Amino acid sequence: MRRSEFLRAVNLEFGPRASTVTNDLVLDALGGRTAADALEAGLSPRDIWLALCAEMDVPADRRYGVGRLEPRRR
Structure with missing residues (x-):
């Protein structure tokens, strides 16, 4: 997951x-950081996304593949 995909998914x-969740919610799974702080610290956007999903009880079917753009049609 790229940073842009993470932001799109959020x-x-x-x-x-989205802004409140990434900037204010402290996640124990990320060492007591917010998602924004974890991104700045260089943690994997995928790991941050999964920690955020776990904390916010996002259903598993909405955790994977989210944030990806649909392929372009030719």
Whole structure:
């Protein structure tokens, strides 16, 4: 997962709360960091996404492949 995919996934899942969730929610799984702090520290966006999903009880079927763009059609 790339950083852009992470940000897209957060926006799709949390909508207007996305900024609050990434900037204010402290995640124990990330060493007491917020998602934004973890990104800045260089942690994997995929690991951050999964920690965020676990904390926010996002169903498993919405955790994988989220944030990816649909392939372009020719």
